[in-house]
Amino acid sequence: MALQDLILTLSRFWSERGCLLQQPLDVEVGAGTMHPETFLRVIGPRHWNVAYVQPSRRPADGRFGENPNRLFKHHQFQVILKPSPDAAQRLYLDSLEACGIDPTRHDVRFEEDNWESPTLGAWGIGWQVLLDGLEITQFTYFQQAGGMDLAPISVELTYGLERIAMHLQGVDDVYDLDWAPGVSYREVRHREEVEQSKYAFGQVDLPAGEFGRTHRDLFDRYYRLGEQLLASGLTLPALDHCLKCSHTFNLLDASGSIGVTERAAYILRVRKLAVAIAEAHAEWERSQLSDGGAGAAATGGVDG
């Protein structure tokens, strides 16, 4: 099954089970969790079921296109079910079967792995799903976002698309994957990995220290603008800029431009803005309800 068929299969599977199909966030993020369809939708009482692909940039994982398993940018298939249905695990396993993974032919396990994002003030309880020892999915019951207790509880499924595709296609090198029949992952993405890795690790023709300075400056500008947007009541643009800060910080980190002490301070700053955004969104949710929205499910419940 080609990578794009995997995406189609998962999209169809979840669409048929009541999920709205969203599109990726058009801002650089490290994970699908940062998309407002997750980070903001899990807050408040309104029910919501959604699925989307999220290209996820992890500058520190860039390997110049030379490592068969690590990527500057990988792809997640993200599902949010709110509230989490009783059959969440079963639905997930059905989705694997739909992709051609028969659990009775393998060793499929749910091993404890609680997820936490210090920058988003978010955490959850759950597992990594292992397929013959390979982590293919993070399965999380969200407990908090933006430092707030959540109710009802959402379940988040984050599929690692490249890994699942590699398993399905039986290849050991991600670049050998078929993205589409006859078109390899290498053809689609290799050049991007090389160039983005060079960028992420600061291999740029700039005077010494200039790379770091530029990105610190970018961080500060995004941050100030983010605060300003939030103060102006523009929560979603504020989140965009908060995420830009997060990504810029990741670039600074990967390129070795910041020490550990400073690192913690950056994380704290992003978190502060993210928490303020989450709170503003919670406030907006409350105002919607009191305006007569009555918390009706925007999409239907998900049956087992």
Added chain:
Amino acid sequence: MSMEYRELLLEIGCEEMPASWIPGIEAQLADRLTARLNEMRIAHRTPVRTFVAPRRLVATVAELAERQSDLEETVTGPPVRAAFDANGEPTRAALGFARKQGVDVSDLARVQTPKGEYLACHRRQAGGDTRSVLGGVLAATLRDLAFPKAMRWDATLEDGRGEFPFGRPVRWLLLLYGSRVVPFEIGRTQGAEASGVAPVRAGSVTYGHRFFGGDGNPREPIEVTSFADYRDRLEKACVLIDREDRRARVTRELEDRANEVSGRLAPLDQQSALHAEVPDLVEHPAVVTGTFPGEFLALPDEVLSTTMVHHQHYFPVVDEQGRLSAHFLAVTNTPGDDPARGARIAGNSERVLVARLRDARFFWDADRTQRLDDRLGRLDTLLFHKRLGSYRDKSERVAELAERIAGDVLGQSTAVAAAARRAAALCKADLATDMVGEFPELQGVMGGVYAREQGEPEAVWKAIYHHYLPIGVGADDPPSRDALGEAAASWAAVALADKADTVVGLFGAGEKPTGSRDPLGIRRQAQGMLRILLDLPELTGMEARVSVGQLLRPARNMHAKDDDEWSKVYWALDRKWKDGRSVVGIEEDTGINPQRVEDLLDEHQSEVRQFKAKDGWTGFALKSRPVDFLLERLRYLLEERGFDRRNVRAVTHQPLDEIRPLDARRKLEVLPEFTETSDFQTLATLFKRVRNIARELPDGSSWNETVLTEPAEVALRDELTTRRSVIDAAVETGAGFRAAFAEAARIGPAVDRFFNDVFVMADDLKLRNARLGLMQRVEQVILQLADVSEIVPETSS
């Protein structure tokens, strides 16, 4: 009416519980259910048995009474003398009591109590049907279970407490009493009301293995009638509910598989944790054998093992020579009945492992292109603690400290001291390597390996390799003599220096463990440090009897050396035993002017206790001192080794700085031989009196033994002169404590006779002082060994 007993069977079907919780939950469930049954007066002739597997918490009682026992209680009312007036009529107190109990005064009984005779009401309440109260028992038991981290899952219980967090979501409930379902329900919150969310209602069914249960359809419920039936059906459905069954199967299969490839399980420490965990990761274990390309065997064993054990939960296999082989064993959650499936899983596991090994090899190659020395610059950016600087700063402190400890404290040659200094300077450099970035559990070990690779001598690289150990009380044992080789002395110096620096530094920075909170692991560090001192000869062959102060003093100086004025004041306050310190005294110790000292004390008032000294000056002392903390840790360590609590106190009575842990241990090893002898008990019993009386001797008074003439006092003086040389010698050399305690015990009868025959507080000042002086000498001689008054036999204390 005779009581009928029936079987109770409970299964809480849940999503996968973390493996590390399972042993604890199994014990808790038995404990809590037993307590709740007792509380509800439901008798059980057989104990509560519990079993936990990843997807189920199971409890059963073979014989549980079908009715609660009757409640019989006696409620005590007013005293009889207050219950009736002079005419024998009931008073308001008696009437009120009777009314409250719902009976006539004439129905009240009288009971005798230690306080006199009281009115009482005997009440008897018939027990209810067990079936009708089991729901309450279950609800209370569920609430009782404490998980390391509970989660909210939109659930509620109708016990008046509302939301019901649990370890993992509950998906089914099996609750049978006498083979009939007992009604029970876990409700769901209003906010989660949706078509796929429903209450969990108790029923008579269970579910088998997630993938291999049932006849072709693991989602089919399995109807059960009794525990035996349940256990049997689940075993057929590929679930072993008993951890011991799973563990035995794991052990057997691991051995078999290792034999098949002519190997055996690698004897690694980490594997004991893996052995404990693996049976709780699966409901039905089956082991498969995988193989990785031999080229990866060029990686250090530590990296191979960590990748397999830590990251993939695989067991490494060694060959006949004990060398790591290219095989590994993976415990799967499958029936193990299909060779094709086994081969498929093994093949896939190999690919995952190889990908990780390839990464590790990349780090291994990259890290070795730079010497550890060249990584020290990067440590500047790694913060150890905001008030104690970077890891670079820490390495520099530890290097100086390790050199001093090796030379001054352990009495080693300058060559050894130099090796210790070198090892300490490099010991944190691996924090800046990619390998430790990827495998943090290899810190120290990797530094040692890289030091070896760059040609450092054994005394250096092994000291780095092992410097984190030992940690805590039992786990993470110190390295063996064999493993240390040439590095025994340098390792001890570096390990002690690193830990002393951490403990002293963090305390000074206001980080102290409180109750169960010890986020920086200071307790474990302190215990590690004390363990090295306690076992120094066995660990290193060195006989140094190091006092705690010999370690702490240089560590304190190292921290006080900074420009941080408060840390100077802090250590000045810590140094003083019991008494606090005046502002003037602090000035003397630190050279900081009094006004500034007062400001600093004011600034840190949360850490400082202020008091009025006897002579009228204002004293300051630390509220919580490292010395108290360390003394408590030392006593704890010794008690953990099985030494009697009173004996431990007796040999650790000195100010902490003066205690030599090794001496304390050696005294404790022989002390039990004496504590039961009558001579020793005589001494112990009288010793408090000796100490109290000795205190009467005014400071600075002189006294002359020659005025002692009474036979009992002369005998005591002579006894003391005879005995003390052996005692003094033992205390001096740290050897011969058995003989010393024997001599000390013999002084006991002479002290007894002295107290019987001699009146100490004679009017004649010279005579009195001589007698008091004799008491003081007895005190001094014995105290060097132990404060034996702590060992007074329990009956006479």
